Amino acid sequence: MLKRMFRSKRLGDMDEKALKYISSMEWDWWLFKSDIEVDKAHVVMLYQMGYLSREECSSILKAIETIEKDGFDSLPQAEDVHEAIEKKVIELLGEETGGKLHTARSRNDEVATCIRMSTREELVLVMSGLLSLRGTLLDRAEEYLDTIMPGFTHLQHAQPTTLGHHLMAHEESLSRDWDRLFDSVKRVNICPLGSGALSSTGFKLDRELTSKLLGFDSPIENTMDAVSSRDFVLEVVSVLLGLMLNLSRMAEEMILWSTQEFEFVELDDAYTSTSSIMPQKKNPDVAEVMRSRCCSVFGAMTSIAMILKALPLTYNRDLQEINPHLLKALQITRESVDICNAMFRTVKFNVEQLREHVEKGFLCATELADTLVRVEGISFRTAHAIVGMLARKGITKPALEELRDVAQEMGIEVSNITQKDIDDALNPRVAIERRNLGDTSPLKSARKRLKTHGFMLENLENKIKNAR
Structure with missing residues (x-):
């Protein structure tokens, strides 16, 4: 005993x-x-x-x-x-x-305060790592701003785009994850200390002082809510899950793009492994584990939600079981962000292979339909039908007469379009320029946003540091 x-x-x-x-x-x-x-x-x-x-x-x-x-x-x-x-x-x-x-203190308000402080510290680390990852993506995007590649829908060749545009898409989604993480701090950074077991204490306390000393924004007003609420945990882990979902998508692309079927990238040796029996293998194990770790964070969120379900006010020992799930989600996400950053910083992009794939799959079909609309004045649905028939017949680089013949078969008269119009429409570079995908303005805007987020995080860190 x-x-x-x-x-x-x-x-x-x-x-x-x-x-x-x-x-x-x-x-x-x-x-x-x-x-x-x-x-x-x-x-x-x-x-x-x-x-x-x-x-x-x-x-x-x-x-x-x-x-x-x-x-x-x-x-x-x-x-x-x-x-x-x-x-x-x-x-x-x-x-x-x-x-x-x-x-004048209970373990109930004490542990609730500690959890909020430790969560806050971990969130700062995740947000710091995420800023670095986003910076890496913007650096690589600037490096490949004009590099043509196929864009995909349904994992099928869809329209031409640039590698820079593709990488900036990931950065922009991660910027929203960063916004959500930072916003969650507002609901984490409120202080339960001084709430006692549930109904405060008969001692006269200065809750504003302890809140300030510990770097909180303010005390939690209702003492029962202060000791029993863990909604902030569920919010944080759900935001972490959103971030991990984006990282899993990035990891999946690295896995696919490193296959011989794509050969768009070569992952650095430091983030791959080989086979115990097949000496030629270079496996994207790190990306595969990252893809699966998303499931662990989802599991943590589900466990936390189930623990919280139907708990009566105020404190219940069940709440203790939330902590390892919270910690696991924070650690997995922080490590995944750091590893993803290193992986994208060192990956080699196969520019020639990306360009070759642009020639496959009739990628400029939409631009040809748009050209028919502009030049002939017909509806887009009619133009879509003409180009769709060309695709059905396997005519992906139509001469002027071929286009007119197909249109005529459909009972549509096409007379204004020229061969140059067709050639320009089928030129991936022209399609990209018409859509301003090589424009540097989005990159400049993204860098400005990243810098602003950096200042916001620095102010938060200073507030926590100066409180001590």
């Missing part, structure tokens, strides 16, 4: 297996740094409010600093990191002084 600080006088010792079963120490290392900061802020506030003498405040803060220096692994066996730190403080100072650390 094991003695627990919170229960021995009320309930007696706890069964060793039962304690191990409910203990969160396996993943509480993640909350250790935040709990240390929460304890420091709480002690300072207690001193300011007159509940601790200067000597008591100094002694407790020194004990906390000793624990911080010794690290998580030095903590005694306990149900969770919060109990372990308090237990250690009491070991160092005695119960008369060390026991005052938990004055």
Whole structure:
């Protein structure tokens, strides 16, 4: 049987297996740094409010600093990191002084505050990595701004585009992920500390002070909501899932494009592996794992939602089981962003192969139909039918007479279009220029947006750093 600080006088010792079963120490290392900061802020506030003498405040803060220096692994066996730190403080100072650390506080508001702080720290890391990945994509897009390649719908050749335009599409979707991550911080960065178990405390507290000391925007007003709400966790993980879905799409393209059927890219050796039996193989294992890790984040989100379902107010121990899923989602996403960045920074694009594929699949069919509309004044649906019949007959580079014959077979008179009009319409470069896909304006706009996001993140980091 094991003695627990919170229960021995009320309930007696706890069964060793039962304690191990409910203990969160396996993943509480993640909350250790935040709990240390929460304890420091709480002690300072207690001193300011007159509940601790200067000597008591100094002694407790020194004990906390000793624990911080010794690290998580030095903590005694306990149900969770919060109990372990308090237990250690009491070991160092005695119960008369060390026991005052938990004055006017519950583990309910303490753990809720720690989770928000640790989540905030991880979000900053994810957003920082995402800025770097987006910068890499814009650098590569600028490098291949005019490189022609086929665009796809339904994984079939559709219309000509440029590699730069394609890469900027990924950057723009990731910019919205970044916006969502940053916006979620507003609902993460509110402080539960001072809410007690559920209905605050009879002690007069300065919640604004502890909120400010810990870098929060403000305290959470309703104390019951403060200790029981984990909606911010579900929001964060759902945003992470959206980001991982975009990364999985990018990974899938690298997998497809590196096959012999495409040969659009060659992945750097550092992000591939070979076969144990087939020595010629160069497998995109890193991209494949990234593609599958998206499923793990989806699983985390589903687990969190199911844990939260129908929980009555206020705190329930079920909430403890959310933390490993949250941590897993944050870690997977952060690592995936960093690996994706390195993969795209080093990938080699096969420019000649991209250009060759533009000649396949009648990619300029839409432009030919648009030309018929402009030159002949017919409806687009009629022009679409004419070009569709050309495709059906396998005439992908029609001469003027062939186009007129096909139109005439359909009862349509075509008289104004010239061979030059047809040739221009079938020229991928002309089609791209008419659509301004090689224009540098979108790239400049994207770089400006990236710079703005960089300033926003820097301000957030400074706020958190300066609070300490």
